Structure formats: structure tokens, C-alpha cells
Amino acid sequence: MPDVPSLSGKRAKSVSNGKKELRLAIAGLGTVGAGVVSLLQENADLLAARAGRAIRIVAVSARDRKRDRGVKLEGFTWYDDPVSLATAPDIDVVLELIGGAEGAARTLVEASLAHGRDVVTANKALIAIHGAHLSHLAATHGAALLFEASVAGGIPAIKLVREGLAADQMEEIGGVLNGTCNYILTKMGDSGEDFSEILASAQKLGYAEADPSTDVDGWDAAHKLAILAGLAFGQPVSFSSIRVEGIRHVASYDHQFAREMGYRIKLLGMARRLDKSGAIEAWMRPCMVPRHAPIANVNGVFNAVRTQGRFSGPMLIEGRGAGAGPTASAVMADVMDLARGAALPVWGTAPQPARACAPISALSGAYYLRLLVRDKPGVMAGIASALRDEHVSMRAMSQHSFVTHDRDAPLSASAPEPVAPLAIITHQTQESAMKNVVARLSDMHEVLNDPVLMKIES
Amino acid sequence: MPDVPSLSGKRAKSVSNGKKELRLAIAGLGTVGAGVVSLLQENADLLAARAGRAIRIVAVSARDRKRDRGVKLEGFTWYDDPVSLATAPDIDVVLELIGGAEGAARTLVEASLAHGRDVVTANKALIAIHGAHLSHLAATHGAALLFEASVAGGIPAIKLVREGLAADQMEEIGGVLNGTCNYILTKMGDSGEDFSEILASAQKLGYAEADPSTDVDGWDAAHKLAILAGLAFGQPVSFSSIRVEGIRHVASYDHQFAREMGYRIKLLGMARRLDKSGAIEAWMRPCMVPRHAPIANVNGVFNAVRTQGRFSGPMLIEGRGAGAGPTASAVMADVMDLARGAALPVWGTAPQPARACAPISALSGAYYLRLLVRDKPGVMAGIASALRDEHVSMRAMSQHSFVTHDRDAPLSASAPEPVAPLAIITHQTQESAMKNVVARLSDMHEVLNDPVLMKIES
Numbered sequence: 001m002p003d004v005p006s007l008s009g010k011r012a013k014s015v016s017n018g019k020k021e022l023r024l025a026i027a028g029l030g031t032v033g034a035g036v037v038s039l040l041q042e043n044a045d046l047l048a049a050r051a052g053r054a055i056r057i058v059a060v061s062a063r064d065r066k067r068d069r070g071v072k073l074e075g076f077t078w079y080d081d082p083v084s085l086a087t088a089p090d091i092d093v094v095l096e097l098i099g100g101a102e103g104a105a106r107t108l109v110e111a112s113l114a115h116g117r118d119v120v121t122a123n124k125a126l127i128a129i130h131g132a133h134l135s136h137l138a139a140t141h142g143a144a145l146l147f148e149a150s151v152a153g154g155i156p157a158i159k160l161v162r163e164g165l166a167a168d169q170m171e172e173i174g175g176v177l178n179g180t181c182n183y184i185l186t187k188m189g190d191s192g193e194d195f196s197e198i199l200a201s202a203q204k205l206g207y208a209e210a211d212p213s214t215d216v217d218g219w220d221a222a223h224k225l226a227i228l229a230g231l232a233f234g235q236p237v238s239f240s241s242i243r244v245e246g247i248r249h250v251a252s253y254d255h256q257f258a259r260e261m262g263y264r265i266k267l268l269g270m271a272r273r274l275d276k277s278g279a280i281e282a283w284m285r286p287c288m289v290p291r292h293a294p295i296a297n298v299n300g301v302f303n304a305v306r307t308q309g310r311f312s313g314p315m316l317i318e319g320r321g322a323g324a325g326p327t328a329s330a331v332m333a334d335v336m337d338l339a340r341g342a343a344l345p346v347w348g349t350a351p352q353p354a355r356a357c358a359p360i361s362a363l364s365g366a367y368y369l370r371l372l373v374r375d376k377p378g379v380m381a382g383i384a385s386a387l388r389d390e391h392v393s394m395r396a397m398s399q400h401s402f403v404t405h406d407r408d409a410p411l412s413a414s415a416p417e418p419v420a421p422l423a424i425i426t427h428q429t430q431e432s433a434m435k436n437v438v439a440r441l442s443d444m445h446e447v448l449n450d451p452v453l454m455k456i457e458s
Numbered sequence: 459m460p461d462v463p464s465l466s467g468k469r470a471k472s473v474s475n476g477k478k479e480l481r482l483a484i485a486g487l488g489t490v491g492a493g494v495v496s497l498l499q500e501n502a503d504l505l506a507a508r509a510g511r512a513i514r515i516v517a518v519s520a521r522d523r524k525r526d527r528g529v530k531l532e533g534f535t536w537y538d539d540p541v542s543l544a545t546a547p548d549i550d551v552v553l554e555l556i557g558g559a560e561g562a563a564r565t566l567v568e569a570s571l572a573h574g575r576d577v578v579t580a581n582k583a584l585i586a587i588h589g590a591h592l593s594h595l596a597a598t599h600g601a602a603l604l605f606e607a608s609v610a611g612g613i614p615a616i617k618l619v620r621e622g623l624a625a626d627q628m629e630e631i632g633g634v635l636n637g638t639c640n641y642i643l644t645k646m647g648d649s650g651e652d653f654s655e656i657l658a659s660a661q662k663l664g665y666a667e668a669d670p671s672t673d674v675d676g677w678d679a680a681h682k683l684a685i686l687a688g689l690a691f692g693q694p695v696s697f698s699s700i701r702v703e704g705i706r707h708v709a710s711y712d713h714q715f716a717r718e719m720g721y722r723i724k725l726l727g728m729a730r731r732l733d734k735s736g737a738i739e740a741w742m743r744p745c746m747v748p749r750h751a752p753i754a755n756v757n758g759v760f761n762a763v764r765t766q767g768r769f770s771g772p773m774l775i776e777g778r779g780a781g782a783g784p785t786a787s788a789v790m791a792d793v794m795d796l797a798r799g800a801a802l803p804v805w806g807t808a809p810q811p812a813r814a815c816a817p818i819s820a821l822s823g824a825y826y827l828r829l830l831v832r833d834k835p836g837v838m839a840g841i842a843s844a845l846r847d848e849h850v851s852m853r854a855m856s857q858h859s860f861v862t863h864d865r866d867a868p869l870s871a872s873a874p875e876p877v878a879p880l881a882i883i884t885h886q887t888q889e890s891a892m893k894n895v896v897a898r899l900s901d902m903h904e905v906l907n908d909p910v911l912m913k914i915e916s
Contacts, residue, residue: 011460015504039769043627047690050624148622154770156622164606164614164801167790169501234507279857294776297755311783312496318752319773327768332625342530344799351505455752 016225019044019052023090026353027082027108028097029069032122035324036331037071050240061085093338097118101125113137120334122149122327125325128223132236132354135346144343146334151224154326154397155307155319162348168231168309174270178221179301179321180208181247181267181407186299189264207294207301217246222284229271229282232348241356245285249452254370257398257423263288265298268457273358274358282357287457288368363431366456369424372449386440396425419448478514480785481548481771485540485566486555487520487527490580493782494789495529509797519543522879534675544569551576551796559583572593578792580607580785586681590694590749590812593804604792609682610761612784613777619689620806622750626767628690632728635682637759637779638666638673639705639725644757647713647722663761675704680742685739687729690805699814707910715881717858721746722754726915730814740815745915746826821889827882837904843900848891854883877906
């Protein structure tokens with residue numbers, strides 16, 4: 001076991017007195033793993049000065065030993081099986097950079113913690129889904145489990161919440177947590193092009209994966225939100241209780257309405273304390289945000305984390321949410337914490353079981369509802385009755401000029417009449433009421449699409 | 459001496475095993491001191507759960523024992539002399555919330571550290587001016603000195619730099635660091651009113667002091683910049699070598715030109731690595747920033763800290779830079795670090811002497827130059843020659859319509875002719891060349907004001 005004394009108070013004097021070097025093993029040499037090797041090679045002296053001890057990679061493991069990764073791997077012991085790093089000798093910290101909630105990544109992290117070995121990971125799915133279990137394992141075996149790089153790339157969001165805001169009670173945490181979605185939504189808003197066109201160009205630029213579903217369906221961002229919520233409210237969140245919605249159904253129409261009505265569309269994740277009982281709501285969904293709100297101006301591949309605390313008030317941090325450099329910076333910031341002896345428990349408090357978020361029925365807010373309707377008398381009357389029957393009050397309505405051809409909506413081939421996009425902004429209401437409205441409108445002959453519902457957030 | 463074990467790795471198990479409470483003494487019960495008392499009374503259970511031990515105020519000291527501060531002080535031992543808290547029995551941490559670089563604040567901090575007692579302070583002037591000396595004192599006596607609240611109120615900027623970005627090499631750090639100035643500049647830009655009108659209304663709203671010079675002349679922000687620069691580059695900065703300029707000379711004309719040319723005016727502080735030698739430039743001055751830059755949209759009393767790292771890239775964090783709640787949150791975040799045993803050395807590395815920033819002659823950039831000129835033939839020719847002779851090339855020029863009465867400029871009472879504001883944007887050049895241009899233009903009979911020079915920052 002490594003000796004990881006604290007630099008606090010009384011111990012500061014021993015910093016440069018030949019403290020033992022910290023020996024790292026890296027599992028996974030993809031973009032992030034190669035970034036970590038490169039950072040450590042470039043900044044070795046700086047890190048040693050700041051940590052008061054040398055930090056050195058001693059072992060690596062990856063799938064293909066022969067691939068050129070643009071970094072030198074000489075001097076590192078090679079392990080074909082990443083899981084063997086959990087117990088291999090002369091290693092202080094395992095860096096799990098393989099990814100995925102199951103498989104080798106999970107086995108390696110569990111085995112390392114069970115062996116009492118400190119782990120640093122960039123694996124958001126693993127922490128979001130198995131964080132409650134892993135925090136127990138870490139505490140039981142006296143090992144540290146750090147995961148700064150799992151949320152928002154280079155942004156030290158976890159340190160911000162768990163330490164920088166450690167004295168405050170959080171009322172809300174969330175933000176723009178997926179660069180691919182934010183790039184697509186920003187481009188759609190700027191260019192007026194459709195989702196599929198922008199996605200194709202994002203794939204060409206390397207901003208989206210060949211299979212984009214983890215990103216555009218909201219899962220990647222939801223993993224990050226689950227982690228932030230667990231930290232902000234001091235207890236891991238049951239991942240399956242988070243409501244997750246992606247951005248595939250956001251049409252160029254919606255961006256037009258957003259512009260006209262003073263909003264921008266963002267895939268927003270938010271976790272909020274609902275009441276004094278401590279219940280929280282947590283969701284990931286496209287939202288309309290006022291054009292001048294700071295979060296509305298986080299554009300392109302940038303990520304942002306927003307907090308609202310009782311004493312600290314509102315705060316926003318934005319930066320690069322992905323990429324080799326920023327992610328390596330975050331991974332190695334965790335290593336620096338270990339080298340300086342300043343690592344904290346996983347959720348900032350003693351381990352606790354995961355808890356479920358509030359059901360949809362508990363949610364409320366103002367909403368944006370967008371339809372594609374046929375040009376027939378009585379359409380608006382039908383829509384207005386549906387809203388009235390659910391006690392939803394309308395704040396604004398806008399209908400665009402009729403179009404005969406619609407690229408976004410799944411029109412039936414036989415529909416001969418012109419159709420028009422129509423948007424409604426509601427006053428504050430219950431989400432359950434909006435669900436009923438949507439169900440009723442979906443059944444109307446004059447409504448041609450699945451109604452698009454977005455929350456309005458400030 | 460308090461026992462402040464680390465929660466890292468092996469020690470996490472002992473958290474809830476009845477660890478000794480942490481006893482605080484507060485010196486200074488102004489806005490911030492009262493905020494700390496109020497936070498601790500409201501969040502005591504939360505902090506105990508997160509720290510794994512109770513945190514309790516045991517002693518206080520302030521000028522007037524009888525004043526009503528809106529918080530209960532019963533149960534705290536009262537000390538008339540704050541300096542006696544340095545050696546009084548049964549105290550683990552001294553919270554210095556008196557303020558000022560000298561006097562009781564300095565004496566108390568030095569005496570506490572010399573006694574080996576941990577100190578948390580919100581005192582930016584003290585750390586900016588005496589930080590090198592105090593870091594030595596802290597290291598020599600094995601005491602921690604923490605000062606999160608000294609920079610940007612509730613924003614954990616110090617933790618961000620010293621820990622969150624501990625693995626990266628910083629290229630630049632700075633931001634919008636004074637809420638009073640940012641409020642005045644934002645209001646001037648929005649309303650077209652003059653500095654003096656907005657200052658008067660800010661004073662009424664409590665956003666500016668009766669004597670506003672510490673804020674509007676840039677000193678408060680410069681103290682914060684000195685601290686950020688010391689942390690980012692791992693060595694304290696000699697405060698007197700920072701160039702400091704306030705906002706009194708920014709006229710409503712300048713905001714008009716800014717709008718017209720696509721900029722906003724911000725009092726910006728910036729410290730930058732100049733070259734591989736490690737020399738840095740550091741200055742606080744009003745700047746023109748492009749309207750869509752994130753920092754241009756930090757408005758009103760909000761503060762923001764911006765970093766640029768080799769690996770982490772650009773990052774911006776914004777939030778409330780002052781006020782009882784945010785500042786108390788930052789003070790108590792430091793206390794949480796001590797309670798959790800995770801305090802680091804003052805500048806993030808072993809103590810070092812302060813170093814001087816680069817002289818003005820080393821600076822370069824693009825500049826905005828604004829004049830008030832008489833309506834006479836040949837004026838522009840004279841200005842153009844001054845620029846040419848200093849090899850400064852013009853990128854844009856704009857002259858507003860002639861006005862006969864000017865409220866901003868110190869016109870001689872006898873000037874009968876109409877005058878006009880004229881703005882020039884230069885290409886990249888040396889600041890020393892601009893100084894020569896300004897000196898020469900000041901001597902021109904046709905130029906009626908002291909030319910206003912602002913740097914253009916992205």
C-alpha cells in the first residue's frame with residue numbers, strides 16, 4: 001500500500017524531503033490513455049514540484065501492443081490482461097481508462113478496490129450505474145476511488161461540488177453535459193439545417209461517433225448528471241430512475257420558434273431538491289432557455305455545469321467537455337490529489353445506498369409544445385379544449401406559414417393538404433397534465449406528428 | 459494542535475468513529491463574519507456528515523460587543539482583543555475576517571501561524587501583499603493558511619487552480635474580479651449614462667462603498683489577480699509590479715464606440731506566461747472584449763475567473779463575487795478542507811520568494827485609443843503621423859458627430875469650438891509604442907483630453 005500522507009497543516013514540512021514516488025498503472029491506451037502518458041511526459045517536473053514527490057507510470061495494459069499511439073511506451077511494464085493490474089506488484093494507483101459499465105473496466109475497478117488499491121477512472125457509466133456499490137467497496141477496503149474526468153472533461157466539476165461547495169446546501173445542479181448534442185443543437189440553431197444533416201457533418205469532423213446513440217439519445221449526459229446529483233445531494237442516485245430524453249426529435253421548426261420567442265434549445269440535465277423532505281427530481285431533456293441566460297450561451301462542443309446553492313447562489317463553469325488534453329488534465333488532477341494525500345470518500349460522505357428520483361408526476365414547470373397541424377377549420381379549437389380540460393393555461397402561441405412538404409415529421413404518404421408548424425408556450429403547470437394533453441393531441445386527426453414537448457428553464 | 463487526519467484512501471473508515479470536533483474562533487463580525495455564523499447555524503448537521511466530525515464556533519472577537527448583527531452569539535467566548543485568539547486555549551482554527559493588509563488582521567494571522575495554529579482568511583490585500591512571507595511562516599510552523607474567500611467571493615477559484623488544474627501548465631489566468639466595477643461598466647453600457655451618475659446609484663443600492671476608490675481604481679481586483687497569478691504559476695507575485703488601472707476615465711463615448719465596433723468594456727485582470735523563461739505579465743485595466751466572448755457576458759455584480767491551460771484548454775467560472783452568503787460559503791469550504799485533512803501549502807508548492815512581473819515594455823497587443831478632438835483641418839493628419847512614426851498600424855477608425863458640450867472630458871472653460879470623440883483600433887503592436895503615441899497626442903493642440911487607451915482582449 002502506498003503511503004499517501006496529507007500536506008495539511010503539520011505535514012507540509014515533509015513535502016520535499018524525499019517522499020516516495022507514486023507509481024501508476026494505466027489500463028486502456030485510447031485517446032485519454034495516450035493523453036495521460038503525454039501529459040505526464042511533458043509536465044513531470046511541474047507535477048513533482050506541486051505534489052512534493054515524483055509521479056511515474058510503471059505499467060500499462062491495452063488491447064493491441066503494436067499500435068502506434070503517438071507516445072513512447074518504453075520503460076513501462078506491459079500487461080496483456082488489464083485486470084492483472086489490480087494485484088500486480090509495485091503499483092500504487094490504477095488508472096482505469098477502458099470505459100463501459102461492465103466487462104474488463106468493472107472487473108478491474110472492483111478487483112483493485114478489493115485489493116485496497118487506489119483507483120482513478122474517467123468512466124462515467126461505471127460510476128453512474130455502480131457508484132453506490134463501488135463506494136462501499138472503496139470504504140470497506142480503505143481505497144480511494146476518484147473520477148473527476150468522468151464528468152465534463154477538463155472541468156473540475158466534481159471537486160467544485162464535493163469540496164468547493166462542501167459547506168453549502170445545494171438546491172440545484174446540472175448543465176450542458178454532452179458536447180456532441182450541444183454542437184448539433186448550436187449548429188441547427190445557427191444554420192437552420194436539420195438534425196440529420198448536422199449529425200453527418202459532426203461525424204465527419206469527429207464530434208460525433210459512427211453510432212451516435214449514446215450521445216444523441218442522452219445517455220452519456222445522463223450518466224454525468226447522475227454523478228453530479230449524487231455528489232450535490234450526498235447520496236448516489238438510482239440511475240434507472242432518471243428520466244432521459246435525447247435530441248433526435250428536435251426539428252429545425254423548433255429552433256425557428258425558439259429564436260422568435262427569445263429562447264435557445266439546449267440538451268439540459270438538471271437535478272433539484274424538491275422540498276424539505278430531501279426528495280429530488282432529475283432529468284435529461286431538450287429545454288428552451290432564455291437567450292440571455294448564461295447557459296444559453298454555452299455553445300459548440302463546450303460543456304457547462306451550473307449550481308445553485310443556498311449560500312453560494314448561482315454558479316456556472318464552462319470548458320472543454322471532452323478530448324485527450326482536457327480529460328488527461330482531469331485524470332491527473334485526481335492523481336495529484338492522491339499524491340498530495342487529499343482524496344475524499346466517493347460521495348463526499350459515508351457510503352449510502354442509491355435512492356430513486358421523484359416520479360414524473362412530481363414535476364412541474366412551463367412548457368413548449370410544438371405540433372404539425374392540417375389546415376382545417378376547428379383545429380385550434382380542438383387544441384384549446386385539450387389544454388383547458390387539463391387546466392393548462394397558454395402564455396403564447398405562434399403558427400408558421402403553411403408548408404406542403406415537411407422533412408422533419410413522419411407524414412403519411414397520402415396526406416394531400418398543406419400542414420403548418422404550431423408552437424404553444426404554457427404558464428406554470430404539472431408535467432402530468434402536459435402528458436395528458438400530448439396523449440389527447442396525438443389522437444387528433446388534424447395533428448400529424450408526435451407532439452414535441454420541451455421544458456422551459458431559466 | 460488539532461488532529462486533522464486525511465480522509466484519503468486508508469483513512470476513510472475512521473470518518474464517523476467519533477472524531478474530535480473542530481473548534482473555530484472568528485475575528486471580525488461584519489457582513490462576512492455574521493454570514494459564517496449564520497451558515498454554520500443552518501448547516502451544522504450537513505457539515506458534520508460531510509466532514510465526519512462536528513464543526514463548532516467557540517470564540518469570537520469584534521469591535522462592538524453590543525451591536526445587533528442578526529445572529530445569535532450566545533455560547534461563544536468573547537475576546538476584546540482579536541490577536542489574543544492566536545494563543546487562546548481550545549481553538550483549532552482562527553478565521554480572520556477583519557480585513558486590511560496591516561493592523562490587527564496581519565498581527566493576528568502572523569501570531570496564529572507562529573503559534574502553529576491553522577488560519578482561514580477572506581483577506582485579499584493581506585495575501586496579495588504579504589503572501590510570500592506568510593507562506594514561509596505557515597510552512598515553518600506547520601500551520602495551514604487558507605484563503606478561498608479572498609478571490610471572487612463564493613467561486614472556488616483557488617481550489618480550481620491549485621487542485622482542479624494541478625496537473626496542467628497554466629498559460630493564462632484572470633477575469634472579471636470586481637463586482638462594483640462590473641456593475642458600473644454594465645450599467646454604463648446598457649444605459650448610456652456617465653460614470654458619476656451610475657456610481658451614485660450603485661452607492662445607493664449598496665453595490666459601491668461611500669469611498670469607492672479601492673474598487674473603482676482597480677486595487678481590490680488587483681489583489682485578487684495577484685493571488686490567482688501566484689497560484690497559477692506556483693510562485694507569489696510582487697504586488698507592486700502589477701500594473702493597475704481603474705475605470706474612472708471610461709466615458710459614455712467609449713461604450714458607444716464599443717457597441718458600434720462589436721465590443722463590450724470590462725475591467726479585466728490578466729496574468730500570462732510570456733515565454734519559456736517563465737516570465738509573466740500581469741495587469742488590471744479596462745479592456746475591450748468581443749461582444750460574444752463568454753467573459754463579455756459576465757454582467758452586473760457577477761465575477762468570473764478565466765483560465766487557459768496547455769491541456770485543459772479554456773475554462774470560465776462565474777458566480778457571485780461578494781456578499782455574506784457566497785463569501786461565508788467559501789470561508790467554510792476552507793474549514794471543511796481542514797476538517798477533512800486536505801489543506802495544501804499556500805502557493806501549491808514549497809514556499810518561494812515573490813517575483814516581479816514583466817515591465818510594461820514587454821507587453822503587446824491590439825489597442826483602442828479614444829480622443830476628443832477639435833474640428834480643424836489637419837487633425838487627422840497629425841494623429842496619423844504620430845501612429846506612423848511609432849510603426850502602429852490602424853485597423854479601424856470611427857469619429858462621432860461633433861458635440862459642443864462634453865460632460866466627460868476636462869475641457870478648458872474657454873474652448874469655443876465644437877469637439878468630437880474619435881476612436882482608433884490598432885493592429886497588433888507594442889504597448890511601449892502606444893505610450894509614445896499617447897504622449898505625442900497629449901501634446902497636440904487639437905487633442906482636448908488625455909487620450910484613453912484600452913487593450914483589446916479576446
